[in-house]
Each structure stands twice: as C-alpha cells, then as structure tokens.
Amino acid sequence: MRNTFRKIYLALILILLYAPIATLIVLSFNSSKTRSKWGGFTGKWYISLFQDTSIMNALYTTLIIAFVSALVATIIGTAASIGINTMQARSRTFFMTVTNIPMLNADIVTGISLMLLFIACRFTLGFSTILLAHITFNIPYVILSVMPKLKQTNKSTYEAALDLGASPVYAFMKVVFPDILPGVLSGFLLAFTMSLDDFIITHFTKGPGVDTLSTKIYSEVRKGIKPEMYALSTLLFVSVLLLMLLINMSPKDTKTAKHKVFNKAMIFGRVIPVSMILIIVSGGIFYHVESGQSGSEQVVVYNWGEYIDPDVIDIFEEETGIHVVYEEFETNEIMYPKIQSGAIAYDVVCPSDYMIQRMIENNLLAKIDFDNVPNIANIDPDYLEQSTSFDPTNEYSVPYCFGTVGILYNKTMVSDPVDSWDILWNEKYNDNILMQDSVRDAFAVALKRNGASLNSTDVSELQKAMNDLIKEKPLVQAYVIDQVRDKMIGNEAALGVIYSGEAIYTQQENPDLEYVIPKEGSNVWIDSWVIPKNAENKENAEAFINFLCRGDIALKNFEYITYSTPNKAARELIEDESIRNSSIAFPTAEDLKDCETYRFLGDDVDSYYNELWNKVKAS
Amino acid sequence: MNKNRKLLSGPYLVWSIAFIIIPLAMIFYYGFTDETGAFTFANIAQMGTMENLKALGLALLLSLVSTIVCLILAYPLAMILSNLNVNQTSFVVLIFILPMWMNFLLRTLAWQNLLEKNGVINGILNFLHLPELQIINTPYAIVLGMVYNFLPFMVLPLYNVLIKIDKDIINAARDLGATEKQTFLKVIFPLSLPGVISGITMVFVPALTTFVISDLLGGSKILLIGNVIEQKFKQGSNWNVGSGLSLVMMIFILLSMAVTTKYDKDGNGGAF
Numbered sequence: 085m086r087n088t089f090r091k092i093y094l095a096l097i098l099i100l101l102y103a104p105i106a107t108l109i110v111l112s113f114n115s116s117k118t119r120s121k122w123g124g125f126t127g128k129w130y131i132s133l134f135q136d137t138s139i140m141n142a143l144y145t146t147l148i149i150a151f152v153s154a155l156v157a158t159i160i161g162t163a164a165s166i167g168i169n170t171m172q173a174r175s176r177t178f179f180m181t182v183t184n185i186p187m188l189n190a191d192i193v194t195g196i197s198l199m200l201l202f203i204a205c206r207f208t209l210g211f212s213t214i215l216l217a218h219i220t221f222n223i224p225y226v227i228l229s230v231m232p233k234l235k236q237t238n239k240s241t242y243e244a245a246l247d248l249g250a251s252p253v254y255a256f257m258k259v260v261f262p263d264i265l266p267g268v269l270s271g272f273l274l275a276f277t278m279s280l281d282d283f284i285i286t287h288f289t290k291g292p293g294v295d296t297l298s299t300k301i302y303s304e305v306r307k308g309i310k311p312e313m314y315a316l317s318t319l320l321f322v323s324v325l326l327l328m329l330l331i332n333m334s335p336k337d338t339k340t341a342k343h344k345v346f347n348k349a350m351i352f353g354r355v356i357p358v359s360m361i362l363i364i365v366s367g368g369i370f371y372h373v374e375s376g377q378s379g380s381e382q383v384v385v386y387n388w389g390e391y392i393d394p395d396v397i398d399i400f401e402e403e404t405g406i407h408v409v410y411e412e413f414e415t416n417e418i419m420y421p422k423i424q425s426g427a428i429a430y431d432v433v434c435p436s437d438y439m440i441q442r443m444i445e446n447n448l449l450a451k452i453d454f455d456n457v458p459n460i461a462n463i464d465p466d467y468l469e470q471s472t473s474f475d476p477t478n479e480y481s482v483p484y485c486f487g488t489v490g491i492l493y494n495k496t497m498v499s500d501p502v503d504s505w506d507i508l509w510n511e512k513y514n515d516n517i518l519m520q521d522s523v524r525d526a527f528a529v530a531l532k533r534n535g536a537s538l539n540s541t542d543v544s545e546l547q548k549a550m551n552d553l554i555k556e557k558p559l560v561q562a563y564v565i566d567q568v569r570d571k572m573i574g575n576e577a578a579l580g581v582i583y584s585g586e587a588i589y590t591q592q593e594n595p596d597l598e599y600v601i602p603k604e605g606s607n608v609w610i611d612s613w614v615i616p617k618n619a620e621n622k623e624n625a626e627a628f629i630n631f632l633c634r635g636d637i638a639l640k641n642f643e644y645i646t647y648s649t650p651n652k653a654a655r656e657l658i659e660d661e662s663i664r665n666s667s668i669a670f671p672t673a674e675d676l677k678d679c680e681t682y683r684f685l686g687d688d689v690d691s692y693y694n695e696l697w698n699k700v701k702a703s
Numbered sequence: 704m705n706k707n708r709k710l711l712s713g714p715y716l717v718w719s720i721a722f723i724i725i726p727l728a729m730i731f732y733y734g735f736t737d738e739t740g741a742f743t744f745a746n747i748a749q750m751g752t753m754e755n756l757k758a759l760g761l762a763l764l765l766s767l768v769s770t771i772v773c774l775i776l777a778y779p780l781a782m783i784l785s786n787l788n789v790n791q792t793s794f795v796v797l798i799f800i801l802p803m804w805m806n807f808l809l810r811t812l813a814w815q816n817l818l819e820k821n822g823v824i825n826g827i828l829n830f831l832h833l834p835e836l837q838i839i840n841t842p843y844a845i846v847l848g849m850v851y852n853f854l855p856f857m858v859l860p861l862y863n864v865l866i867k868i869d870k871d872i873i874n875a876a877r878d879l880g881a882t883e884k885q886t887f888l889k890v891i892f893p894l895s896l897p898g899v900i901s902g903i904t905m906v907f908v909p910a911l912t913t914f915v916i917s918d919l920l921g922g923s924k925i926l927l928i929g930n931v932i933e934q935k936f937k938q939g940s941n942w943n944v945g946s947g948l949s950l951v952m953m954i955f956i957l958l959s960m961a962v963t964t965k966y967d968k969d970g971n972g973g974a975f
Contacts, residue, residue, distance in 0.1 A: 090783045097780055100851065101802050104813035107823065108805055111816075119816060160715050167712025179712065182719045184960055185727065187908065192933055193949045196942070197726030204729070220722040223715065228905070232860065232897045236867050252707070267863065274859070277803045283915070301808050309809070317805045324804050328797045421942075521923045562840050562922025567815075576819055691941060698934065701926045702754030 105321060112314035118593055119309065120574025129315040136312055138394070138410075139300065143316065145211070146280060146296040153218035154275035160219075161226025161275075162268050166256075168227070169234045180231075187224045194221060195288030202289065203427045209291035217289040218279045225278055226271035233267030234260075291428050292384050293409035303389035303412035382407040383624035386422075386430040388611070389414060391485070393644035400631050406624050415522065415565075423448055429618050432625040437610050438524070438682035440481050441474035445684065450615045451479045456626035459633035466673075467650035471610060473681050481612035482629050485647040487584040488608050488671060488679060489525060490601040492568070494594075497578035505533035505602045508579060509552070514559050518571060518580035521563035523697040524682055525607070526553060529581060532604045532678075539683045550696040554703045563701070572597055583609075584668050585647030599668050605678025608671075610650070733946035746947025755931055755948065762927035763955065765842060766910035769849035773857040773906045774899070776850070781861035781898075782891075785868075799855040811848055811919045818844055818920070840922030848916040849906075856905035864898030865891070908956055928952055 112130075116123025133139060168179045186194050198217045199209070207213055237260055245255035283298035290299060297316075304310055381404075389412040397408050411430070413419040416439040422428060423443065435443065443449050454460055460482060467483045475481045493502045497516065500507060508517055508529065520526055528538035530549035540546060561577050568580045573594045582590070587599035613629045615622055631637060635653030642649045642658070648669045649655065658664040667675060684690070737743045749755060802810065817823045818839040825835045838844045868891065876886045892899075914929035923930075932952070935945030 093779060094783060097776065097854075098798070101799070101854070103817060104810045104851070105802055105805055107813040107816050108809055111813075119812075120821075160718060163711040164715030165712075167709045167715075170708045171712075179715075181960065182723055184904070185723050187905070191909075191912070192914070192929070192936060193730060193912075193946075194726075196936055196945075197730045198722065200729045200733075201722070201726040216722065220718070223718065228860070228901055229863070232864055232901060233867070235897060236864075270859065270863065273797075273800060277800050281803050281807045283806075283808060297806055298808060301806055309812070313806075313809065317809055320804050321801070324797070324801055328801070557924065560922075560924065563924060564922070571819075574819070575821055694934070694941075698754050698926075698931065701923070701930075702757050 108314050109318045109321070112311065112318045114311065114314075116593070117311060118570050118573050120570045120576070121593065129311040130319070133312040133315045133319075136310075138295070139297075139310070139312055139316060142295040142297050142300040145294060146298075149211075149215055149218055149296065150276045150279040153215055153222050153279045154272050156219045157222035157275045158226050158268060158272040161223045161271060162230055162264075164223070165227050165230040165234055165264075166260075169231070183224045183227050186221045187228070191221075191282075191284035192288075195285040198285070199288045199427075203425055209289060209427055211291075211294050213289045213291065214286055214294065214296070217285050218282065221282070221285060222275035222279055225274045226268070229271030229274060230264055230267040233264040237263045292386065292411040292430065303414065381405060381621075381624060382409055383621050383628050384409045384411070384429065384431045384619075385628065386411045386413060386419065386433040388412065388434060391434065391611075391645055391647075393640045396632070396637055396640055396644075399637070400628065404624075404627060404631070406627065408628075423616050426618050429620045430616055431619040431621045432613055432615055432628055434484055434611050434613050436682070437471075437474040437612070438684045440612060440614055442684035443614065443616075444475060444480055448617055449480045450617045450619060450622060452482065452615055452629070453622075453626060456623060457482065457630040457633065459630050462633050462635055462638070462651050462653040464650050464652045467610060470608075470681065471612065474610075474683065475612070481614050482633065483610050483612045483650040484632065485585065485645070486608065486610045486650055487648050488601050488676070489520070489528065489581065489583060489606050490587070490599055492572055492580045492582040492587050492590060492597055492599050494572065494575060494578050495596050495598055497575070502579070502598070502600050503603050505529055505604055508581070509533075509556055509559070511559060513578050515561050516578040517556075517560050518568045518577045519556070519560050519563050520568075520581045521565050523693050525581065526563075526697065526700070527693060528607045528682075530556075532602070532606060535604065538607055538680055539685060541685055541689050546692070546696060550700055553700045557700065557703055583647075584671075585645065587668055588646045588663075588666070601671070601675055601679070603678075605680070608676050608679040608681055610681065730946045730949060733943050734950045735947075737943055746944045747951060748947075749944050750948055750951040754926070755928070758926045758931045759928045759952070759955075761842070761925065762911050762929065765846055765849065765927065766907055769846050769853065769910045770857075770903055770907045772846065772850050773854050774902065777854060777857035777861055777902065778899075781858055781865050784858075784862050785865035799858050803855070807852065808915065808919075811852065811916060814844070814848055814851065814920060815839065818847075839920065840924060842921070842925060844920040845917050845925060845927075848920040849910045849913065852916060853906040853910055856909075857902040860898040860901040860905065861895060862898075864895045868894050904959070907959055911955065912952065 111119055113125050113127065114122055115126035115128070164179070168176055171179065195217070198213075198220065202209060202213050202216075242255055242259050245259045246252065250258065281298070282296075283302060286296050287299055287302065290296070295303075297313075301309060301313055304313065383406050385408055387410070391412075397410060400406070401408055413422075416436050419433065419435060420439060420442070423430065423433065424446070440449070463483055467486060468478055470486075471478060471481055471483055491502055491505075491507070493507075498507075498513070500510065500512075507513070508519070519529070524538070527546070527549050530552045531538050531540050531545065533552070534545065534548060536542070536545045536549070540549075562571075564571065564580075566586075568582050569586050569590050571577050572580050572582070572590050575594075575596075582599070584599065584601075587597070590597050591599070613632070615625045615629075619625055632641070633651060635651060635657055638649050638651035638654035639657045642651075642654055646669075648671075655664060655670065663669055685693070734746050735742055735744070737745065750759065815822070818836070819825070820835075820837070820839070822839070828835055838847070872894075873886060873890060876890045881889065912929045914927065914933040917923075917925055917927045917930055928948070932945050932948050935941050935948060
C-alpha cells in the first residue's frame, strides 16, 4: 500500500518534470514551422540542423564554456569550501555571504554588474568575458554542494588518521575526500548544467559573433523558434539519457562496495561520462577553429533577430571575400545602450526610425559615403522622403524594411466589423485580445484611438491614453511581442495588434486571419541601416549596405522575412502578382494617410512614457 | 595545519573580490548617483511608488508560495529517493538535472503549449469531458513555472543530506520506541535541516527575482519586481534607477539570508 503510494507520487512528479520535455520532442517532429499547429510528422529538422552552422557553432560554444567554467569553478570552489570549513564562525559567515551574492542576486543585476566591470576594464566583450562570468556564478553552486558534505564529515576520523601518522594531505585524500566526492561531483554537474542553461548573464556579457544556445534561442523568439532548435534539444536530451542508462546498466557491486572509490562501477560511472565530455569538447574546439578561419577583412553586423536571409550573408561573403560577424538584438532599447557605451565596435546596425533620430541627436552615427552605395538608386524615393522625418538630410541611413502596425483578427471569432481601434475595448472579446508589449506601440494604439498624435507630448492626452490602457487591461489576454504570431495562428485569441510583415506570414499559415489598418490611422515604421561612429570597417559596411540594396538580394530577403521592402527593383521582380499588389505588403499612400512614424521625443518624455506604461502594467 | 587549509580559499577570495564585490560596488555607485554622477537618494525612493511596491509584494508572495510548494513536494520525494536501493547517486541526480539539458527558455515556452486554451492539457481534459483548466496568464501559471523550474534545486540538497543520514540512528530511534512521526520530527528532520535551508535559499531567491517566467507564463500582464528592474535596464535604459531598485530588492535577499544563517547555525549545533 505504502509502496504503491510512493510509486504514484514519484510518477506524478516525473510527469510534471517531463511533460514540457515530451512537448518539445513532439515539436521537433512537427513539419509545420509554427509551434501552434501540427503539420504532420517529419525528420527533416534533424538533417537541416547539421547544415546550420550558426546553431552548431552556438552548441559548441555553449559546451566549451559549460565544461571549462564548471571545471575551474569546481577546483576553486572545492578548495574554498575546505578553507571556509576550518574558519571561525565570523569569517565563515563573511565567505558564505559573499558566496550567496551571485546566487541570490537577480541574474540581471549580476550580468549588468559584470558588464559594467568589463567595460570599465576595457575588456572586449566576447568568449572570454562569458567564461569569466560563468565561472563566477558557478563557484557558489560548487561551494553549496560541497559544504553540506563537509559539515557532515566526522572530524574525529580525520584526526584519527593524523594520529596514526598520516600526513595531512594523505589523510585528507583518504578520509575526507571520499566523503565529499559526491558533493564535488554533483557540484561539477550542477555547475555544468547551470552554465548550459544560463541566459541572462550571458546575454549581458557576450560580444558580437559569439552566441550560446540560450542567446541564440532568445534572438529567435522574435520570429519563432526554429524547429532545428527543438531537434537539437531532443538530441542533447536523448544522448544524456542514453549515457545515464549506460551508467546504470554497468555491473553493480553489492552495497558494501559503496564506500570504495575505485571499483568497477565507478569506472563505468565516472570515467565514461568524463571521457565523453572530453571528446565533445575537443570536437568543439576543433570545430570552432575550423569555422573561425577567415580573412582579415570583416564587417560586424548588428541586426534584428531573423531579419535577413542567411543565404544572403553567404553570397556576400563569397562575392566580396569580406567575413561577416553577425549579431542580433531583440529591441531598439536593448541595442541602444550597447552602441552608446561603445563597448563593441559594430560596423553596421539596423535600428528603427525614432532610434536613428536619437542616435543622430546624440552624435553616435557616421555619415554614409553614398559614392560607395550606388544601389541607393533602387530605393523608392518615397521612402527616402519619409526618412527625412528622422534623418532630415538622408545622410545617415538607408531604408531596409518598412511596415505598419494594425489589427490582425480571426474572421471566425469576430462578428463585428473591424475598422477601428475601438474594438480592442469591446468587452465581447474579453480574454481574446493580444496587445503589443512595448511602450510606444501600446500608447500609439490608445493615442490614435483618441485622435491624438502618436508622438504626443501633451500630458493630458498621455494621461487619458494611460487610463484607457488601464481600462483595457482586464480584457487583454496577454501582452506579447512575437508570440502574437503563434497565438493567432493557433486560434488562441480573436484580435491581436501586429506588424504588417508578420501578418503576411500568419495568413499563409491560417487563412482565417485578416489584417487591417484602423481608420484612425496608425504607425508606419522604417528600419534602416546606419553606420556607428566608432565603426572600424566603414568601407566594408558600405559595401554590405550596397549589396543589400541590390534588387535580387532585396527580393531574397523579402521572401525570407516577409516584411515590406522599400526596394522598387525588388518589388518589380516579385513573381506572385497577389503579393506584388498586396495592400498589406505595399500599402498605398491612401492607406497611409493617417499614419505617422515615431519620433524620438527626448530623454525626459521618453522616461515619462515609460513611467506611465509601468503604471499600466502594474495596475 | 588549519592555516594551510585556510589558504585554499585564497584563489576564491581574489576571484570574489574581482568579480563579485567590485561589480557590486559599481551597482551601488549607479544606485546612488544620477545620470550626471551626482549623489542622490531618488533611485532608491523609486521603490516607494505604488506600482513598484505592488510588484515587490506580488513577487514576495509568489516566491514564498512556490518555495513552500517546492518544499512540500520535494521532501517526501527526497525521502523516497533516498530510500531507493539505487547504487549510483548519479542516477537520482541525473533524473532531476536531465530536464535542464533542454534549454530553460524552451522548457518554459513548452508550458505555454501545455497550458494554452487550445493547449495539450485542455485537449486531454476535453477528451475526458472534464472542465477546462484556465490558468495561463494568471499568477497560478507563474507559480507552476517557478515550481517546475526550481524544484530540482530543492530536491538535490535535500536528497544529498538525507542519503547521508545514518540508517542506524533511525533504527535506534525505532528500537527505543519512537513512532514514525516522532522519528521523523525528532531525528530525520533536524538532521536534514542544512539541506532544507540550502534548498529554501536556492528556490526562494531565483523565484523572487525572475522575470522570464512571469513574462512567458503571465502574458506580461503580471509585473514582478524582476520585471520592473529588467524594464529599467532594457526598455528605459535607466541604469541608475534599475540599480537603485536592485539595491532595495537586495535588502529582502539579505533578510532571507540572515534568517537562513541563523537556522543553519542551529542545525549545525544539533549535528555535531
């Protein structure tokens, strides 16, 4: 009876732990790219995974960092634990307090504080800074694993060994170490796994061109996780599982052998996993060296996640011989401080309109030499004209993509006509509305609904917008950025605020969806390429921009990312007439007559917006 | 001899000063200065606003609840595991560490799939003609996410301590006539206290400071103090206020640490 209860309990916990894992494994065989729809069984992601060099590179970077940081942390941590254990209560408390800091502090604070340190010491952010950060947060895990074991060791046995003539080192190795070994090993394992699993600290301490799996996944969230990621996770998981089974099938000694360190089971249990890790890591180093070989010419690109066709980068490298170091960001607000601090010298960056204005005003951008960018002639003059709202002289930026913000709705779930922002306040759609989780987009909706400008600085207009957003909040199912796509495809919500570029993709996946720009007007945005002042390879950056402005290349990008292109040569090349003339992809001047671009409103107004938005979110 | 042993913690001392203390000092510097570098208390005072207090309160509540849930779930589990006749510790450890080999962000995203209105769990419930589970985008989903993500941090230290308890002591207690309940309360539990404390520390604080879980499972509708600080750093790029708020949050972390150190000592007193 009692045993059955135990088994049921164990089973329930295991279900809790492994249900998401099972979900991910199932998703890795889903032939549809979106996570909300089952498109049939496929194994193709497992093949394309190995052709994806960026994922494989991220995997090996992750493994090397995890292994090295865990190893160093285990050595420093175990030594420290032994030292701490012999200390007086006061210094012990001091050490344990210091140890607890990285564990107890918010990861984001640890990450930022280390970033501040690295920048202050003029370290180049990159592989080595990630490694240092990982060792730092791994040591406490080792200490906390070893300390309880040390506390449980019997001091008398150690003293007895000394009395019997053993040297302190010998006595330690023979008496204390075997007792704490499980703690040391689980500390190493924990450190390895924590390093593998860390995202936030890596995010703040990494430089361009270096990605771990976590940061790679995070940058992919914008466009939806690549199914290859599910495949890779499944492979990692299954290989560890197999390893575990292998260990457990090895010959078991009787219980009395438990205390001997070097018996057969131990050899199977410890030596095999360690040697496998070594093989993986050395393979990783080899792979890393292989893929890292490149000419001296390079260009460091900083772009939105999933905002370029990877083939385009390959073609560029092939044609020009310039090596592309590619880095992605999630929002303008994450990108800006990195450029401002100058910690990393990016050569070419793709921010949005208002952020470009802010960068120009803060003197962070270099003028582009248009003699090196003859393909600028392919860009529709209308969009250059529009760019003057944030780049008045057209000297700093080259338009890359544009679009509008509108409402995506599910025709089967919405009975009313959708032509106004008002519908987002309609109580009929309680818990069926998805809002954008960004300050400016959320306020744009509320301001436009009230007939105000989305660049309003009027306190009463902003207060009213805030109150409206607070009123709307109970109806909102979730504030999302990119998940809006998957949720709308999966029929999770009836209405969602979305960027026009995403709308085209969602319609392909779910024909019930329709996109409108509400009659009160909306935001029209432009993302453009700019060159930061501290760029080290300005001419290569210009060559890169010029390349992207080529008609055939712009077309490739349009087909891949589905965001509207201002490139008229590319548009003429589009074969599918319904897309070439789509009012979503290429809105007419009539569609856009009430639409505005965002402008940077100054730091004070900016923080006022943020303050109001925080009130909405906290309400 | 003890002196020599103390020297072993030397590398760690240097390391922690360079990579823990100094960076922390920089946070203090940012927290007490404004953009121009002048001294100010304004960043700290930001915690006093209604929104931030609410976010802090909610974070404390949810992390407390998840810590308790973790402890309640983990203790029997660790006891069951420690009584299993498994020769290799690594097996038990791996069962709980294994899920972490799937990326944290992916695992949490997978809970979205499971919990959504048209998600897997509701699919099963519908099939069985049971009422639907509507917890996605509510605090319940966040607690679930916290418990799910941090449960291993509770199980492992508990297991590590319980496996070390001498079975003879338990048998002795029984021989002397103690009931199951008495054996547990008077023998097993006091001996496992270091593990309990370390488990609580390892769950409570990451739960208190998380922002990813509340973001992904709370639909960004529910702000915890971690979200507020993250916004200050990322969206507002106001590092000074962000640092100030982190400093206030660290008071609560220090409080929990003080409590744990106190009980840790008591636990040791009993153990030696």
